[in-house]
Amino acid sequence: MFVLLRELARLRREIALPVPVRRGSLALRHVDAGSCNGCEHELGAVANPYYDLQQFGLSIVASPRHADVLLVTGPVTTRMAGPLRTAYEAMPEPRLVAALGDCALGCDVLGSAEELAGPLESILPVDIRIPGCPPPPERIAAALLAALGPR
Amino acid sequence: MISVETIRPDEWRRTCELALEEGRFLGLYTVEGPGVRALFSAPGGVRALRCESAAPTIVDLAPGAGWDEREGHDLHGAAFAGHEPLRPLLAHPSELETWTVPVRGEDSYQVAVGPIHAGVIESGHFRFHVVGERILHLDVRLFYKHRGLERAAEGHAPALALPYVARACAACAVANSVAYAQACEAALGLRADAELARARTILLELERVYNHLHDIGAICAGVGFAAGNMLFASLKEQAQRLNLRIAGHRFLFGQVAVATGAFALHAVERDRLREELADLRGAAARGWRELRFNDSVQDRLAGIGSLSNADAQRLGTVGPAARASGVRRDVRTESPELAYAGFAAAAPHEPVGDIAARIELRAVELDVSLALLDDLLAHPLAGGGTIGGAVPADVGVGRVESPRGETVCAVELRGGAVARVHLRTGSYSNWPSVAATAAGQLLPDFPLINKSFELCYACADR
Numbered sequence: 038m039f040v041l042l043r044e045l046a047r048l049r050r051e052i053a054l055p056v057p058v059r060r061g062s063l064a065l066r067h068v069d070a071g072s073c074n075g076c077e078h079e080l081g082a083v084a085n086p087y088y089d090l091q092q093f094g095l096s097i098v099a100s101p102r103h104a105d106v107l108l109v110t111g112p113v114t115t116r117m118a119g120p121l122r123t124a125y126e127a128m129p130e131p132r133l134v135a136a137l138g139d140c141a142l143g144c145d146v147l148g149s150a151e152e153l154a155g156p157l158e159s160i161l162p163v164d165i166r167i168p169g170c171p172p173p174p175e176r177i178a179a180a181l182l183a184a185l186g187p188r
Numbered sequence: 189m190i191s192v193e194t195i196r197p198d199e200w201r202r203t204c205e206l207a208l209e210e211g212r213f214l215g216l217y218t219v220e221g222p223g224v225r226a227l228f229s230a231p232g233g234v235r236a237l238r239c240e241s242a243a244p245t246i247v248d249l250a251p252g253a254g255w256d257e258r259e260g261h262d263l264h265g266a267a268f269a270g271h272e273p274l275r276p277l278l279a280h281p282s283e284l285e286t287w288t289v290p291v292r293g294e295d296s297y298q299v300a301v302g303p304i305h306a307g308v309i310e311s312g313h314f315r316f317h318v319v320g321e322r323i324l325h326l327d328v329r330l331f332y333k334h335r336g337l338e339r340a341a342e343g344h345a346p347a348l349a350l351p352y353v354a355r356a357c358a359a360c361a362v363a364n365s366v367a368y369a370q371a372c373e374a375a376l377g378l379r380a381d382a383e384l385a386r387a388r389t390i391l392l393e394l395e396r397v398y399n400h401l402h403d404i405g406a407i408c409a410g411v412g413f414a415a416g417n418m419l420f421a422s423l424k425e426q427a428q429r430l431n432l433r434i435a436g437h438r439f440l441f442g443q444v445a446v447a448t449g450a451f452a453l454h455a456v457e458r459d460r461l462r463e464e465l466a467d468l469r470g471a472a473a474r475g476w477r478e479l480r481f482n483d484s485v486q487d488r489l490a491g492i493g494s495l496s497n498a499d500a501q502r503l504g505t506v507g508p509a510a511r512a513s514g515v516r517r518d519v520r521t522e523s524p525e526l527a528y529a530g531f532a533a534a535a536p537h538e539p540v541g542d543i544a545a546r547i548e549l550r551a552v553e554l555d556v557s558l559a560l561l562d563d564l565l566a567h568p569l570a571g572g573g574t575i576g577g578a579v580p581a582d583v584g585v586g587r588v589e590s591p592r593g594e595t596v597c598a599v600e601l602r603g604g605a606v607a608r609v610h611l612r613t614g615s616y617s618n619w620p621s622v623a624a625t626a627a628g629q630l631l632p633d634f635p636l637i638n639k640s641f642e643l644c645y646a647c648a649d650r
Binding site: 070100120 | 280646
């Protein structure tokens with residue numbers, strides 16, 4: 038246990054994280070609408086010590102009822118279009134929708150047309166666009182921090 | 189070597205039975221018509237059986253074919269006489285009784301979870317049949333992420349169809365791409381030269397390294413041990429940053445090509461990579477030692493979610509999950525197209541098949557992979573290519589050990605284009621084993637059991 042904590046403390050010294058100066062917070066709800074799991078890995082990575090988004094007031098919440106932002110990944114398959122709308126409708130106002138990754142943005146989508154209901158823009162109003170295949174964690178972090186608004 | 193035989197429907201079961209006596213079931217898929225194809229391992233290669241009309245079921249001979257036959261029915265209307273009831277898999281009818289196993293009795297009830305889960309998790313639906321907190325049965329409904337990638341790949345030239353397979357799953361992109369490339373090359377009468385074999389092996393092991401680091405961290409998160417989770421998440425980040433530097437992509441996308449090399453390393457970069465991988469190996473070993481001897485972590489893992497050796501054999505479980513249950517099987521020991529000479533399958537201290545064994549096995553394999561990478565990087569890497577000379581065929585099969593187990597890719601070519609491609613990943617093989625393991629366990633333990641298999645949904649759904 039001490040070894041782990043010492044290692045983490047050493048890492049923390051080495052990683053130059055920006056000083057959290059912004060005020061406020063955002064609760065994020067993720068919905069995988071048919072991604073290849075790349076965006077999920079990178080969204081998970083923003084919680085690791087290299088990015089540590091939680092200290093900036095950003096957290097992933099378990100229910101859309103608690104969420105300010107709906108983070109959507111994937112090209113939106115026909116089977117996920119329904120659950121996606123249900124999650125959006127469950128969110129309180131004001132709410133934002135973020136398209137995370139090229140598939141959600143409708144770029145270079147691979148698949149059979151009959152299996153896809155997307156792009157996301159045709160189903161929900163998109164407020165935040167985070168391009169990349171998948172977008173690297175620093176880009177996800179920057180886009181979400183910008184969504185916190187000016188200080 | 190791949191031997192292809194056309195079998196009449198009335199001889200289908202008998203021939204499959206004989207094939208199972210000398211090899212293992214590797215997958216079954218259907219084509220338009222419907223026609224059926226079954227793949228088996230055979231001494232020195234793969235045996236592909238094809239039936240150009242409806243074939244009877246083989247699910248009683250090879251229980252691992254259960255999902256394959258259900259998929260074939262949904263995709264191409266294949267009937268598989270004798271598979272009763274043939275429940276839908278890709279199709280999602282709303283009536284519960286069409287796709288769940290009926291569970292009745294006093295105090296039994298159902299808990300439905302998903303397709304959207306509470307964390308950053310892929311989409312899929314689990315329907316638990318429980319009494320109190322005890323799981324009696326689990327129906328897994330995946331394919332919410334089905335993008336029709338196999339169908340979309342049809343009609344393209346082999347090299348142009350590669351992205352459909354590669355983007356099936358980010359975390360297994362290298363394994364899936366190599367299996368596809370090998371299948372195409374086998375069909376085209378090509379084979380990888382030693383340099384290409386080494387380049388692909390390096391990529392496969394780099395993929396395994398970041399995946400196994402991720403999986404060990406995920407188990408720490410599952411038991412609420414934040415220090416272990418954060419350390420292994422950091423090590424995964426370091427591994428992915430190495431990938432970015434040497435290949436230009438954190439998930440190594442675009443580093444595998446059909447019939448040619450696509451990845452090379454110059455000497456300076458190779459030396460630096462070797463040093464950094466040695467550091468990573470040390471840090472991972474130190475971190476694992478802390479987890480191995482941390483009672484509050486290990487007590488939560490031991491004896492939970494046990495998959496018996498007999499069940500693993502019967503269900504055709506593959507990869508780390510099978511090896512943790514004492515099935516010493518690893519495609520790397522039989523991969524002449526890759527640089528795994530002398531490789532031996534890893535085993536945990538006690539292959540009892542519980543969560544503890546599955547995690548220990550990954551830690552052991554992680555160390556083996558990093559040692560192997562050090563050997564593989566001992567010489568300059570030019571990229572390599574393929575050698576012709578073998579007889580082209582209209583069917584090719586590639587087999588690769590992905591981080592989750594054996595991934596099999598079959599490609600059928602017609603007129604130089606892909607007529608059918610089928611990807612059967614380690615995750616696809618193992619989802620039924622997750623359901624079988626869950627039966628008899630406590631519902632609150634399921635997230636941890638699921639994490640200990642750490643299967644991809646995207647890989648199965650395609």
